[in-house]
Amino acid sequence: MTQTELIHQTLHTLAYLGVREVCVAAGARNAPLVSALLACSGVKIWNFFEERSAAFFALGRIMADRKPVAVVTTSGTAAAELLAATIEAHYQNLPLVLVTADRPKRYRGSGAPQAIEQAALFGVYATIVGDWDVTDESHEGHCSDGPMHLNVCLDEPLETNVAGVDFSAAQSLPASEEGPPSPLRCDLVLAAGMHPKDAAEAAALLARLGAPIVAEATSNLHAFTELKPLLIPGGERALQSSRPAHVLRIGAVPSWRWWRDLESHPKVKVTNITRTGFSGLARTENVETLGWESIRSAEFSRVDPPCGILRFEPEYGKFPESEPAWISKIANAIPAGSRVFIGNSLPIRELNLAIQTARPGVEFFANRGANGIDGLVSTFLGASAIHEGECWLLLGDLSALYDLAAPWAISQMDHPRLRIVVINNGGGKIFSRVASMRALPDAARSVIENRHALGFEPWAQMWGLEYLQTNDANDLEDLLPVPMVIEIRPEPLQTEAFWKDWQRPVIRPR
Structure with missing residues (x-):
């Protein structure tokens, strides 16, 4: 097989997998693939100089539109940047397609320049679609759920004059079949990490069920008026007051500590309905995990007596300059119909408390597969790239520092209303809430929290973004219609006092 035929086989495979957008990080080895892609029709090409941002941007595109997106790299450590x-895509079960150019197979194990072991580079986290060389007799690929890896070995001279193909002419993959109905019962619902379209399906079922619901912002259930009487505010505190017999979890794995503590309560039955296939618990006793199709076919009934859960509302007025109060102010300032991406660690927990202040029609997304802080700005930009309304990112300072190259993509987006809100508290303050960390000497805590005195105005200037630092929530209204970095510096003593007050023991009424 010639190199031209190998490249065409790769393009046709991507089209068959449903790829209609490709993020390319160009180099010499993948130049034949990049030039061929640029000659294709029916596919959108995004350009990046750095592979990690490209991969997380692709992840954001998949999260928003629920369609496969490919990322194409050159060989060597460039491919490793996709890990x-x-x-993250593996634990969210998202179809991220990894196309890594490689040197010919005969170089493997030789230590030759840019000849690393790429064929199984991603281990259990990606299904190998193909490891293709011109010397192979067959180039049949395999599709699956979740990430897929296609390693394409190209020899010199590199062929960069390959005609493109029409991606839109490829046949779509067949839809998965639904399973049989299953009778299910529960007395408490936990909801997190659902696409707005999935949330609409879940809302109809939950309204009929009538059980109390503790929902994270990323569940997108707060948009449905029929669920208002069932939604319990208070998050972790509310859950601590509950005594459920059967928990129904819908969507992603929740961020609450209470969920993790279910490991030590095997008598509490847990039913998961999720697209990922992961139970989110190590124990298997009294735990069942069902595919998303069961939400359309299962018969649900509520367990009586109810779980006795209590409602709790944060008292922001007592700590108006604390970080949680600022998150509430920001949520209230975000216009109706916006798309919001929430960073991990404290921002997602604080927005879960403040979800009642959000305006109608706001969509929420987050990277809650592996819960890492890397690539958050890039994922946000991917999720926002084709959204017509305002798009907001709420993340911490260390998360922003982790992804400084991300704004490269903004010039390709033609999106004026991007708001990157950095909650700058001078380090990773979530560690100060971990009991074992609080007992450490201050010098050790300083290292663990990565304390710093950095500001984000130079970052905004570097990428030509408008910059605003404010301590007045009124400044968040009527913002300029240009991409902006907004820096918020909460009052640390008030933040500490808020969490001390919020975490006081729950006392149930007699």
Whole structure:
């Protein structure tokens, strides 16, 4: 098989997998693939100089539109930069397609320049679609759920004059079949990490069920008026007051500590309905995990007596300059119909408390597969790239520092209303809430929290973004219609006092 035929086989495979957008990080070895892609029709090409941002941007595109997106790299360590996004995609079960150019197979194990062991580089986190060389007799690929890896070995001279193909002419993959109905019962619902379209399906079922619901912002259930009487505010505190017999979890794995503590309560039955296939628990006793199709076919009934859960509302007025109060102010300032991406660690927990202040029609997304802080700005930009309304990112300072190259993509987006809100508290303050960390000497805590005195105005200037640092929530209204970095610096003593007050023991009424 010639190199031209190998490249065409790769393009046709991508089209068959449903790929209609490709993020390319160009180099010499993948130049034949990049030039061929640029000659294709029916496919959108995004350009990046750095592979990690490209992969997380692709992840965001998949999260928003629920369609496969490919990322194409050159050989060597460039391919290794895709691992973090691949792990995240694996635990979210998202079809991220990894196309890594490689040197010919005869170089493997030789230590020759840019000849690393790429064929199984991503291990359990990606299904190998193909490891293709011109010397192979067959180039049949395999599709699956979740990330897929296609390693394409190209020899010199590299062929860069390959005609493109029409991606839109490829046949779509067949839809998965639904399973049989299953009778299910529960007395408490936990909801997290659902696409707005999935949330609409879940809302109809949950309204009929009538059980109390503790929902994270990323569940997108707060948009449905029929669920208002069932939604319990208070998150972790509310859950601590509950005594459920059967928990129904819908969507992603929740961020609450209470969920993790279910490991030590095997008598509490847990039913998971999720697209990922992961139970989110190590124990198997009294735990069942069902595919998403069961939400359309299962028969649900509520367990009586109810679980006795209590409602709790944060008292932001007592700590108006604390970080949680600021998250509430920001949520209230985000216009109706916006798309919001929430960073991991504290921002997602704080927005879960403040979800009641969000305006109607706001969609929420987050990277809650592996819960890492890397690639958050890039994923946000991918999720926002084709959204017509305003798009907001709420993340911490260390998360922003982790992804400084991400704004490269903004010039390709033609999206004026991007708001990157950095909650700058001078380090990873979530560690200060971990009991074992609080007992450490201050010098050790300083290292663990990565304390710093950095500001984000130079970052905004570097990428030509508008910059705003404010301590007045009114400044968040009527923002300029240009991409912006907004820096918020909460008052640390008030933040500490808020969490001390919020975490006081729950006392149930007699």
